[in-house]
Amino acid sequence: MTRILTNITVILFSLQTLWAQNYDESKVLPYKLPELLQTQAREKVTTIKEWEKIRRPEILKLFEDNIYGQVPKDFDQIKFELKKEDKTAMGGKATLKEVGITVSRNRKSVTINLVMFVPNKVKKPVPIFLVINNRGIRTMDATRERKDGFWPAEEVIDAGYGIAGFDVKDAAPDNKTAYVKGVLELYPEQLKINNGMGVLSAWAWGASRAIDYLEKDKAVDAKKIMTVGHSRGGKASLWCGAQDKRVVIAISNDSGESGAAISRRNFGETIKDILRTFPYWFCKNYHQYIDNEDKLPVDQHMLLALIAPRGVYVGNAAEDLWADPKGQYLSLVCAQPVYGLYGFETDLPAEMPAVNERVFRSHMGFHNREGKHNMTPYDWQQFIAFANNYFQKNAN
Numbered sequence: 140m141t142r143i144l145t146n147i148t149v150i151l152f153s154l155q156t157l158w159a160q161n162y163d164e165s166k167v168l169p170y171k172l173p174e175l176l177q178t179q180a181r182e183k184v185t186t187i188k189e190w191e192k193i194r195r196p197e198i199l200k201l202f203e204d205n206i207y208g209q210v211p212k213d214f215d216q217i218k219f220e221l222k223k224e225d226k227t228a229m230g231g232k233a234t235l236k237e238v239g240i241t242v243s244r245n246r247k248s249v250t251i252n253l254v255m256f257v258p259n260k261v262k263k264p265v266p267i268f269l270v271i272n273n274r275g276i277r278t279m280d281a282t283r284e285r286k287d288g289f290w291p292a293e294e295v296i297d298a299g300y301g302i303a304g305f306d307v308k309d310a311a312p313d314n315k316t317a318y319v320k321g322v323l324e325l326y327p328e329q330l331k332i333n334n335g336m337g338v339l340s341a342w343a344w345g346a347s348r349a350i351d352y353l354e355k356d357k358a359v360d361a362k363k364i365m366t367v368g369h370s371r372g373g374k375a376s377l378w379c380g381a382q383d384k385r386v387v388i389a390i391s392n393d394s395g396e397s398g399a400a401i402s403r404r405n406f407g408e409t410i411k412d413i414l415r416t417f418p419y420w421f422c423k424n425y426h427q428y429i430d431n432e433d434k435l436p437v438d439q440h441m442l443l444a445l446i447a448p449r450g451v452y453v454g455n456a457a458e459d460l461w462a463d464p465k466g467q468y469l470s471l472v473c474a475q476p477v478y479g480l481y482g483f484e485t486d487l488p489a490e491m492p493a494v495n496e497r498v499f500r501s502h503m504g505f506h507n508r509e510g511k512h513n514m515t516p517y518d519w520q521q522f523i524a525f526a527n528n529y530f531q532k533n534a535n
């Protein structure tokens with residue numbers, strides 16, 4: 140009986156959320172984005188130096204203090220353990236490595252388990268995609284008996300890239316109460332402050348520790364490490380790319396609210412919706428902006444701008460209106476002035492490209508594929524094409 144009642148409550152609650160949602164473009168209210176190129180002291184930013192020395196650190200701190208919480212950098216020790224290596228994986232075309240990355244601080248430790256494949260028939264170290272994986276270890280089967288389009292390792296290897304990934308739960312379980320069991324055990328003081336590490340910060344931290352390993356692996360080109368994430372993982376991928384300058388391209392897929400989508404646009408998921416279900420993803424201060432987006436000192440275009448002068452990619456699915464593909468496209472368009480400071484291409488069309496038509500510029504890319512919320516081989520084909528284009532245009 141209680142179960143039935145609970146189920147009814149959940150259904151009513153979901154229906155209420157659905158009804159309350161705006162999916163009508165004509166009902167999008169006008170909004171004003173915070174100034175990207177103006178410092179808190181109201182000085183205009185016109186040079187790379189002013190951006191890098193003043194405005195960029197200001198914006199980074201605003202995201203930390205108001206949305207995601209801190210990403211602590213200090214720890215006592217990091218150890219890499221090669222748990223398994225198979226040079227004959229995928230019928231001989233790739234090498235599999237399974238690496239335990241153990242980080243300790245204050246006598247507590249956490250282990251991030253990395254699964255990776257690198258192609259064998261290559262002369263140089265390879266660029267690699269690092270997936271912040273919210274779909275579980277089963278999507279990254281090391282034996283390759285089970286293949287999953289979410290992590291299409293064979294296709295990535297055939298394209299000449301490496302692919303790696305870790306299950307986000309190694310860094311922080313995706314659960315309202317259990318999220319503290321992981322990285323947060325190393326940094327318990329973070330739980331006591333209003334701008335303390337939320338789960339997205341813990342996942343971004345995990346990705347940075349994976350990069351600590353990848354930088355040391357001779358098979359990997361340390362200057363060509365890309366983060367990839369879907370949805371909540373996409374939010375973490377962008378946040379990681381915003382802070383960790385070793386990420387050469389930050390790729391997000393269907394990242395939506397508090398990812399690539401403009402929060403001030405009342406379309407699809409809102410801050411109120413996301414905090415209702417996932418308060419533990421963010422720092423406590425984010426609650427101030429429920430139904431109060433205009434007070435946010437940043438918006439998500441500024442997160443994308445933090446990734447400059449490196450590459451940023453925003454993938455979408457046309458039926459995933461909850462994640463507001465148009466709001467994600469506008470975010471890219473509005474991040475362009477920072478790319479302009481570096482003299483890069485800033486001529487993204489004002490209108491979002493048609494479904495299945497991608498748009499690539501030297502440092503920014505976007506697509507909106509037909510279909511539903513998911514990360515598919517089609518999305519991966521676009522990531523690979525964008526990476527090919529990026530490395531060709533920005534050869535070092």
Ligand code: GTR
Binds near residue numbers: 394408
């Ligand atoms: C939804 C959440 C989105 C997105 C998604 C996912 O329920 O509201 O922001 O993160 O989950 O990760 O699949």
